[in-house]
Amino acid sequence: MVASVSRRSLLGAGAGAAVLVATTGGSAFAAARPGAAPGAPSAQGVRLTLPAPTGPHPVGTVSVRLVDRSRRDPWVSTRPYRELMVSVRHPARDVRGHRLAPQMLPGAAADFDRLNSLEGVPHGKVDWAATRSHAYTSAPVGCHGLPVVLYSPGAGDPRTLGTTLCDELASRGYAVVMVDHTYDAGAVEFPGSRVERTVLGEEYAKAEKAGPAAVTALLKKAVDVRVADTRYVLDRLGALSAALPGGSRGTLDLSAVGMFGQSAGGFTAAQTMHDDRRLRAVLNMDGVMGYVQNDDDPANPSPVGTDGLDRPLLLMGKDGNDHHTVPSWGITWDHSSGWHRDLTLCGGEHASFTDLQSQVPQIGRALGLTPEVVAKNVGTVDPERSVAAQRAYVSAFFDRWLRGGDGALLDGPSARWPEVRFVK
Numbered sequence: 264m265v266a267s268v269s270r271r272s273l274l275g276a277g278a279g280a281a282v283l284v285a286t287t288g289g290s291a292f293a294a295a296r297p298g299a300a301p302g303a304p305s306a307q308g309v310r311l312t313l314p315a316p317t318g319p320h321p322v323g324t325v326s327v328r329l330v331d332r333s334r335r336d337p338w339v340s341t342r343p344y345r346e347l348m349v350s351v352r353h354p355a356r357d358v359r360g361h362r363l364a365p366q367m368l369p370g371a372a373a374d375f376d377r378l379n380s381l382e383g384v385p386h387g388k389v390d391w392a393a394t395r396s397h398a399y400t401s402a403p404v405g406c407h408g409l410p411v412v413l414y415s416p417g418a419g420d421p422r423t424l425g426t427t428l429c430d431e432l433a434s435r436g437y438a439v440v441m442v443d444h445t446y447d448a449g450a451v452e453f454p455g456s457r458v459e460r461t462v463l464g465e466e467y468a469k470a471e472k473a474g475p476a477a478v479t480a481l482l483k484k485a486v487d488v489r490v491a492d493t494r495y496v497l498d499r500l501g502a503l504s505a506a507l508p509g510g511s512r513g514t515l516d517l518s519a520v521g522m523f524g525q526s527a528g529g530f531t532a533a534q535t536m537h538d539d540r541r542l543r544a545v546l547n548m549d550g551v552m553g554y555v556q557n558d559d560d561p562a563n564p565s566p567v568g569t570d571g572l573d574r575p576l577l578l579m580g581k582d583g584n585d586h587h588t589v590p591s592w593g594i595t596w597d598h599s600s601g602w603h604r605d606l607t608l609c610g611g612e613h614a615s616f617t618d619l620q621s622q623v624p625q626i627g628r629a630l631g632l633t634p635e636v637v638a639k640n641v642g643t644v645d646p647e648r649s650v651a652a653q654r655a656y657v658s659a660f661f662d663r664w665l666r667g668g669d670g671a672l673l674d675g676p677s678a679r680w681p682e683v684r685f686v687k
Contacts, residue, residue, distance in 0.1 A: 324396070411519065
């Protein structure tokens with residue numbers, strides 16, 4: 264994540280951060296602070312809200328530090344082991360007496376503000392740390408035998424930029440494990456308020472000086488690290504199951520595990536399923552799946568592209584991104600023997616598949632941004648309709664492949680969701 268660079272970024276781009284960009288442009292939680300109304304400026308900046316989940320369950324959350332002592336940190340050689348932070352969202356039995364978790368912890372929020380590359384959104388004008396999620400910290404788990412969905416964010420983005428969809432799945436009876444990729448994400452806040460910041464900008468500057476082959480190697484390393492992180496999290500699901508408040512080893516159904524992600528997180532999901540049989544289904548939200556910086560670049564395909572997938576894959580792209588226009592999607596599509604679908608969010612932009620879909624319009628209203636500036640960030644699709652459509656299709660996908668639901672919504676266009684186009 265580096266400042267003063269174009270929005271288009273590594274592996275399809277992070278939504279709110281500029282990381283490894285091409286020049287062509289993609290613990291304990293504090294209680295909610297009283298004061299300014301949502302969407303209004305405060306002393307710290309504009310305060311934002313997130314859409315409430317629609318499922319039948321209240322949502323609980325717990326954050327966990329994971330330590331992989333089997334490998335040195337691949338980004339910082341002085342670290343003798345790899346550390347990750349994850350958040351587990353889950354249906355809760357009782358939320359009384361528990362506080363709503365923030366979308367971002369203060370350290371991560373400060374770096375998100377400092378390094379964001381949102382078009383026309385000035386730094387220091389949004390209080391990113393003030394946003395509450397709809398998940399209650401340490402609330403006891405309310406169900407057992409929960410299907411599991413992992414979430415990986417875009418390059419440079421915090422795991423919590425996918426809060427809306429993760430809370431939604433949890434409210435519908437899933438356990439959702441949100442993964443931060445340390446030194447890839449702009450800032451990861453560990454217990455004790457220790458913050459570890461990204462090194463990707465520095466690594467990219469060195470690779471760019473060394474030439475195109477070095478840049479390609481760096482992109483491959485970034486994905487390989489993310490996949491290794493994800494496979495370690497899969498290794499730890501049993502322990503996470505027992506670590507949930509009121510949980511046990513049987514709280515999570517380890518035979519029903521899927522994954523989704525936005526941008527580089529979507530690539531991570533697909534590549535992990537290629538490499539690891541424990542994932543049963545994956546959803547890629549607008550993530551290029553080759554070792555390239557531009558969606559239309561056919562060079563340097565990944566193994567998931569050249570081999571394809573033999574289990575369910577759902578592609579969801581912004582307007583203009585589909586398996587006909589994104590070469591890495593096309594090669595994966597052609598080589599995949601498993602069930603696969605390609606959906607376009609009409610009027611959507613790259614960041615539409617993150618919390619920014621609902622947040623940027625709020626910022627626009629509070630700061631007087633033009634509709635054109637808002638559209639450059641999150642497209643022209645109606646924000647409420649976009650969020651509702653994504654919730655419907657993401658839930659239908661995992662219901663079908665992790666729970667054995669009918670998944671009829673995935674069989675063809677729906678008059679209820681004209682924003683979603685099926686790509687043949």
